[in-house]
Amino acid sequence: MQIQIDQVSKRYSKKSYGLHKVSFNIGPGLCGLIGRNGAGKTTLMRIIAGIMEATAGTVYFDGQTMKSAAMQRHLQKRIGYLPQDFGFYPRLTVKETMDYIAMLHGLSGKTKQTRIQDSLEKVHLDKQADKKVRELSGGMKRRLGIAQAIIHEPEILIVDEPTTGVDPEERISIRNLLTEYAGQRIVILSTHIIEDIAQSCQQVAVLDQGTLKYQGDIGSMIKAVSGMVWECTLPITEDYKSMLTEFTLVSNHYMGDSVRLRLLGEKAPKADSIQAAPTAEDAYIWMIGGLAP
Numbered sequence: 001m002q003i004q005i006d007q008v009s010k011r012y013s014k015k016s017y018g019l020h021k022v023s024f025n026i027g028p029g030l031c032g033l034i035g036r037n038g039a040g041k042t043t044l045m046r047i048i049a050g051i052m053e054a055t056a057g058t059v060y061f062d063g064q065t066m067k068s069a070a071m072q073r074h075l076q077k078r079i080g081y082l083p084q085d086f087g088f089y090p091r092l093t094v095k096e097t098m099d100y101i102a103m104l105h106g107l108s109g110k111t112k113q114t115r116i117q118d119s120l121e122k123v124h125l126d127k128q129a130d131k132k133v134r135e136l137s138g139g140m141k142r143r144l145g146i147a148q149a150i151i152h153e154p155e156i157l158i159v160d161e162p163t164t165g166v167d168p169e170e171r172i173s174i175r176n177l178l179t180e181y182a183g184q185r186i187v188i189l190s191t192h193i194i195e196d197i198a199q200s201c202q203q204v205a206v207l208d209q210g211t212l213k214y215q216g217d218i219g220s221m222i223k224a225v226s227g228m229v230w231e232c233t234l235p236i237t238e239d240y241k242s243m244l245t246e247f248t249l250v251s252n253h254y255m256g257d258s259v260r261l262r263l264l265g266e267k268a269p270k271a272d273s274i275q276a277a278p279t280a281e282d283a284y285i286w287m288i289g290g291l292a293p
C-alpha cells in the first residue's frame with residue numbers, strides 16, 4: 001500500500017488554512033508527523049482517514065480515492081483511526097468496550113472473540129480485560145484506544161498523539177507496539193516529541209502552520225543541519241539574546257555564572273565555539289524556523 005497526498009489544502013475560514021498545498025507519499029512502516037500546536041497534523045490525519053474532506057487536493061490509496069461513497073466505505077474498512085480525545089464509556093470493562101467496537105465493525109461469533117483477544121494481546125492489555133475503563137491509567141487507555149483501532153486489522157493505522165501525557169516507560173511501550181504493528185502496513189502517528197520520531201519512524205513529515213517543511217527519512221533530516229550546530233559558553237552577565245537575530249537557539253544550560261548555548265547557524269557564533277554532532281531535535285528546530293519566543 002502507498003498513500004499519495006497530492007496538493008491537499010484545508011481552508012477553515014477565509015483567512016485560516018489548516019493545511020496549504022501539502023504533497024508527499026507514505027509507504028509501509030512507521031511515519032511520524034511532527035509539528036507544534038496548530039501545525040495541521042490532526043487536520044491531515046482526519047483527511048487521510050476520510051473523516052474530513054479536503055478543500056482542495058486528493059489523497060490516493062494505491063491510486064484509489066474516497067471521492068465516491070462506495071469507495072470511501074471500501075477504503076475506510078482498511079483504515080484504523082485513534083483520535084486525540086477518544087471517548088470511552090468509563091463503566092464498561094476493557095472487554096465490553098472491545099465487544100462494542102467489534103460489533104460496530106460487523107464482527108461476530110468466533111472471529112469477534114479471536115480479534116478481541118488478538119488486539120488486546122498486541123497492546124498488552126489482555127490481562128486487564130475485566131477491568132473497568134475508569135480504572136485504567138492514562139497509558140492503558142491509550143493502549144485500549146489502539147486496540148479498538150486495530151480490531152479490524154487495518155492496513156493503515158492512524159494515531160493522533162498517542163504518547164502525549166504518558167510516563168516515559170509507557171511512551172516507549174506504545175512506540176514499540178506501533179512499530180510491531182507496522183511491519184508491512186502503514187502506521188501514521190502524530191507527536192510533539194521528536195524523540196518518538198527519531199527512535200521509531202522510518203519516515204518523517206514536518207508540518208508548520210499548515211505547510212510541509214520536510215519529508216523524508218530521519219537520517220537525511222539530521223544531515224540537513226550538519227556543520228550548522230554550535231556550542232559555546234558565555235558569562236551570564238553577557239546578554240546572548242542579541243545573537244538570536246543571526247542564530248537559532250536550541251538550548252541554554254545555566255551552570256553557575258555561565259550559560260552553555262547550543263545554536264544553529266551557517267558560521268561559528270564565537271571564535272571559541274565548538275561544532276557539535278547534529279541531532280533530530282536540532283534538525284526539527286531548524287526546519288520550523290526556531291522555537292516560539
Ligand SMILES: Nc1ncnc2c1ncn2[C@@H]1O[C@H](COP(=O)(O)OP(=O)(O)OP(=O)(O)O)[C@@H](O)[C@H]1O
Nearest residue numbers: 012016017018035036037038039040041042043044
Ligand atoms: N474546526 C476548525 N475550525 C477552524 N479552525 C480549525 C479547526 N480545526 C483546526 N483549526 C485550525 O487549523 C490549524 C491546524 O489545526 P490542527 O488541529 O490540525 O493542528 P495540530 O498540528 O493537530 O495541533 P495540535 O498539536 O495542537 O493538536 C490550527 O490553526 C487550528 O486552529
